Amino acid sequence: MHGSPFLTHLSLHHDRVQPDQHPFTIPLIENGLSLSFTTPVTFLVGENGSGKSTVLEALAWATGFGMYGGSRDHQFVSGDEGHALGRALQLTWRQRVTDGFFLRAETFHQFSSHLIDLESTFARYGGRSLHEQSHGEAFLSLFENRFEDGLYILDEPEAALSPQRQLAFMQILHSLAGQGIAQFIIATHSPMLLCLPGARVLELEDGNVTEVSYRETEHYRLSRDFLNDPDRYLRHLLADDAS
Ligand SMILES: Nc1ncnc2c1ncn2[C@@H]1O[C@H](COP(=O)(O)OP(=O)(O)OP(=O)(O)O)[C@@H](O)[C@H]1O
Ligand SMILES: [Mg+2]
Known part of the structure; x- marks a missing residue:
């Protein structure tokens, strides 16, 4: 995967931090949020x-992509009433880009409803109303038809996708990032x-950010161990119920 990221660093304007107020009390932010981006694809991984989501929303607000999804020309919720963390973010750009997209999986249906009112844009989404497609089909259709150049901020895009479509999504990521x-x-x-070659994985744990290989993540290890032998895993996990 080639190419340099447009946004290279995200940190806090310390004079705009509001101590003791959410979301500044989240350990990741309280510890002095600082994320660097050195590759075209960066994954943020960490416990619930x-x-x-808090950081991605603030970043979307700070870049002007809107709080609830949509690109600049599709801002169906302004979110301008004030985003304390968004205002406190300090962004460093190698090259400032204005094209991009912020998408939360859980607001995708709202977003596709909004698109119904914008018939002229349908061609950009595969020429078919996103409402006539299943959640996963619509999601992938958006990825295939809308994603070109720019900065894309995505919150759990896998929520809509079958394992097969996650692979298709990885092909799109690889292709766009590679260009x-x-x-x-x-x-x-x-x-x-997380296994996407060339992607960087930042693990958020106890308020700290660590660069890890996908093999080191809890997500990968637990899924691998579980799928290797679900019965064995569940025998231990459900032991109390069985007795
Ligand atoms: N309005 C609020 N007031 C106080 N705390 C809040 C508020 N909204 C969210 N939180 C807390 O902020 C923390 C971070 O939430 P966030 O949604 O950013 O987590 P996340 O990493 O995206 O989790 P997940 O993996 O479940 O999506 C959580 O502990 C949550 O309970
Ligand atoms: Mg979240």
């Missing part, structure tokens, strides 16, 4: 509640996505 025209920052729990 570690702060991934050096797109940067992806992706929060994920998918052990499959």
Whole structure:
């Protein structure tokens, strides 16, 4: 995977931090949030509640992509009422880009409803209303038709995708990132996505950020061990119920 990322660093303007107020009390942020991006695809991985969505939303706000999904020309929720963390972010760019996309898996249906009102844009999504496609089909259709150049901030894109479609999604990521025209920052729990060659994995744990190989992540190890022998795993896990 070639190419340099457009956004290279994310940190905090310390004078804009509001101590003792959410979300500044999340350990990741309280510890002085600092993320560097050195590859076209960066995965953020960490336990539920570690702060991934909070950081991605703030980043989307700070880049102007809107809080709830959509690209600049599809901002169906402004989210401009104020985003304390978004305002406190300090972004360093190698090259400032204005094209991009922020997508939360859970708001995807809202987003596709919004697109129904914008008939002229259908051609960009495969010429077929996203509502006539299943969740996963629509998601992949968006990836295939809309993703070109720019910065893409994705929160758990795997939520809509079967394992087979996760592989198709990885092909798209590989192709766009390899052309050096797109940067992806992706929060994920998918052990499959984490395996993308050339991607960097940042693990968020106890408020610290560590660069790891996908093999070192809990997500990968637990999924591998479980799938290698589900019966053995579950025998231990469900032992109390069985007795
Ligand atoms: N309005 C709020 N007030 C206080 N704490 C909140 C509020 N909203 C979220 N939190 C807390 O912020 C923390 C970070 O949440 P966030 O959604 O960013 O986690 P996440 O890493 O995306 O988790 P997941 O993997 O489950 O999506 C959580 O502990 C959550 O309980
Ligand atoms: Mg989340």
